[in-house]
Amino acid sequence: MKSPIKVIIVGGGFGGISVAKILKNTEIDVTIVDRRNHHLFQPLLYQVATAALSPGDVAVPIRSIFSSSNNIKTVLGEVTSIDKQEKRLLFKDRSDLGFDYLVMATGSQYNYFGNDQWKNHAPGLKSIDDAISIRERILYSLEIADQLESEEEKKPYLTYAVIGAGPTGVEMAGAIAEIAKRNMMRDYKNIDPDKTDVFLIEAGPKVLNGYSDSLSEKAQQDLEEMGVTVLLNQPVSDVTADKVTAGDTIFHTPNIIWAAGVQSSPVLDSLSVDQDKTGRVYVNNDLSIEDYPNIFVIGDAAHSKDSSGDPLPALAPVALQQGKYVGKKIKNTSEGKSTRAFSYTDKGSMATIGRAKAVADIKGFKFSGLAAWLLWSLIHIFFLIGFRNRFRVFAEWIWHYLTFKRGVRIISSRTFGEHRDSG
Numbered sequence: 001m002k003s004p005i006k007v008i009i010v011g012g013g014f015g016g017i018s019v020a021k022i023l024k025n026t027e028i029d030v031t032i033v034d035r036r037n038h039h040l041f042q043p044l045l046y047q048v049a050t051a052a053l054s055p056g057d058v059a060v061p062i063r064s065i066f067s068s069s070n071n072i073k074t075v076l077g078e079v080t081s082i083d084k085q086e087k088r089l090l091f092k093d094r095s096d097l098g099f100d101y102l103v104m105a106t107g108s109q110y111n112y113f114g115n116d117q118w119k120n121h122a123p124g125l126k127s128i129d130d131a132i133s134i135r136e137r138i139l140y141s142l143e144i145a146d147q148l149e150s151e152e153e154k155k156p157y158l159t160y161a162v163i164g165a166g167p168t169g170v171e172m173a174g175a176i177a178e179i180a181k182r183n184m185m186r187d188y189k190n191i192d193p194d195k196t197d198v199f200l201i202e203a204g205p206k207v208l209n210g211y212s213d214s215l216s217e218k219a220q221q222d223l224e225e226m227g228v229t230v231l232l233n234q235p236v237s238d239v240t241a242d243k244v245t246a247g248d249t250i251f252h253t254p255n256i257i258w259a260a261g262v263q264s265s266p267v268l269d270s271l272s273v274d275q276d277k278t279g280r281v282y283v284n285n286d287l288s289i290e291d292y293p294n295i296f297v298i299g300d301a302a303h304s305k306d307s308s309g310d311p312l313p314a315l316a317p318v319a320l321q322q323g324k325y326v327g328k329k330i331k332n333t334s335e336g337k338s339t340r341a342f343s344y345t346d347k348g349s350m351a352t353i354g355r356a357k358a359v360a361d362i363k364g365f366k367f368s369g370l371a372a373w374l375l376w377s378l379i380h381i382f383f384l385i386g387f388r389n390r391f392r393v394f395a396e397w398i399w400h401y402l403t404f405k406r407g408v409r410i411i412s413s414r415t416f417g418e419h420r421d422s423g
């Protein structure tokens with residue numbers, strides 16, 4: 001009997017899961033490899049970082065998604081390199097796996113533009129650990145500020161610097177402003193909410209680069225009304241444990257969050273194909289790599305173009321559509337059928353700023369405010385994996401909307417006094 005075709009998908013994010021969903025319950029032998037045991041819904045990670053949601057609300061074990069599909073296995077492990085000729089991939093623990101088809105869906109990581117030492121002081125928001133670390137920094141600072149007497153001593157602990165004004169930076173700054181200026185402050189009797197400062201620092205000339213000028217201006221206006229100070233054209237030149245330098249200004253604070261720029265996973269280098277300046281792999285119009293029709297790269301890891309020749313953005317819908325396409329392409333090829341080139345359908349973009357505040361551009365129809373925020377909420381609930389998570393997030397949001405309270409305010413990894421050593 002002919003042995004089944006072996007497909008390995010590296011990455012159980014939006015792209016990888018979407019490939020596997022197309023291939024489930026077929027004769028094809030599918031293995032999903034990920035260094036984490038869970039699929040993470042990154043668009044809501046900022047809500048974990050700002051104590052609105054719990055980690056389990058935005059993450060789901062990868063193996064549980066496919067527990068009823070006998071042809072799909074899950075392997076926990078970090079892939080370090082790929083041997084294209086031998087059709088094998090190598091793991092960090094030096095074991096290896098062979099494939100007939102390989103789909104690289106390894107996403108992206110934060111880019112500190114050559115200043116990797118900044119990473120320790122300004123965490124990016126990419127994983128559950130990052131979100132919890134940011135949450136604890138914010139909560140811990142509030143605890144310290146609440147115990148200090150002079151406003152001068154309190155000031156750094158009541159200052160927040162978010163670097164990068166893309167969708168993640170805008171969401172983070174808006175959510176922190178909601179916490180710092182309003183929600184939780186009634187619990188900290190010795191803190192004056194008017195003495196908190198939230199800075200959103202951007203090297204470019206506008207917030208939400210990539211959105212129309214009108215939506216970007218609206219987002220900036222909303223942020224400013226919420227008490228965020230937006231600083232444009234201010235490239236950051238230094239980050240230490242307790243300060244950020246941007247332009248001529250030094251911001252004294254241990255609360256620094258990095259949301260500026262991404263680069264691809266270094267494992268893609270071992271494919272030895274052309275990559276753009278952020279490490280994304282240039283792919284053919286069927287998302288395969290040059291000379292290897294059995295190796296595909298999708299999602300944030302791929303540099304593919306839209307119909308006008310512009311690179312597709314690093315967004316969840318791109319990864320989802322590409323994953324679906326590659327799943328169909330592998331299935332069709334295994335059945336001797338051909339598949340047309342990949343083409344992306346842009347259904348629009350949206351970003352949230354805060355409670356009942358968002359901006360949306362749906363096929364050229366631009367709107368903002370409550371309607372955009374409701375649509376944003378609905379879409380995010382819809383795309384979450386699993387009924388339990390959908391239900392929990394919906395319930396948390398209703399509770400949060402009605403009470404203004406944030407439920408997940410636990411500090412677990414620090415004890416008081418640590419700031420004196422670690423800053």
Ligand SMILES: Cc1cc2nc3c(=O)[nH]c(=O)nc-3n(C[C@H](O)[C@H](O)[C@H](O)COP(=O)(O)OP(=O)(O)OC[C@H]3O[C@@H](n4cnc5c(N)ncnc54)[C@H](O)[C@@H]3O)c2cc1C
Nearest residue numbers: 011013014015035042043079106107299300314315316319
């Ligand atoms: C904070 C944040 C907010 C965002 N908000 C939005 C939003 O509102 N709307 C939107 O459309 N997009 C948003 N995005 C972008 C969106 O999440 C990404 O475009 C999408 O996740 C890309 O999917 P992917 O499958 O390419 O990669 P990912 O979803 O990142 O998955 C990659 C997977 O690969 C695994 N992996 C990586 N390297 C290895 C390795 N060497 N070995 C094994 N496993 C590996 C990782 O553990 C991960 O599970 C946001 C991103 C972030 C970080």
